[in-house]
Amino acid sequence: MFNVVYAMGSGGGGQSSQGGWVSIAPLILMFVVIYILLIFPQQRRQKKHQQMLSALQKGDRILAAGGIYGTVIGIDEARGIIVLRIAENVKIEVQRNSVIAKIEEHSKEK
Numbered sequence: 001m002f003n004v005v006y007a008m009g010s011g012g013g014g015q016s017s018q019g020g021w022v023s024i025a026p027l028i029l030m031f032v033v034i035y036i037l038l039i040f041p042q043q044r045r046q047k048k049h050q051q052m053l054s055a056l057q058k059g060d061r062i063l064a065a066g067g068i069y070g071t072v073i074g075i076d077e078a079r080g081i082i083v084l085r086i087a088e089n090v091k092i093e094v095q096r097n098s099v100i101a102k103i104e105e106h107s108k109e110k
Contacts, residue, residue: 056072062100065094068084068094070092080095
């Protein structure tokens, strides 16, 4: 009886190492696919957004969180705050990180 159990447990020594590699290969492949499809593009978008924030200057038109459009009239680097003019004689302060996009104004030709 002991010989039968031993034979069943020790059979295919070379197959068990190959079976282990074959069983983790799909996990590695799934991680690579997730990285390529999700993580890498998100990192590129985040880097592009950080570059846009660092390049902001007075006179730029921006879109802030909450749908607020305004023109940059001041930047306080130390506090991370941008002062926006959203209407005539109306100024607000927003956090630099709340800027969603820089609005490129296109000239309309008729």
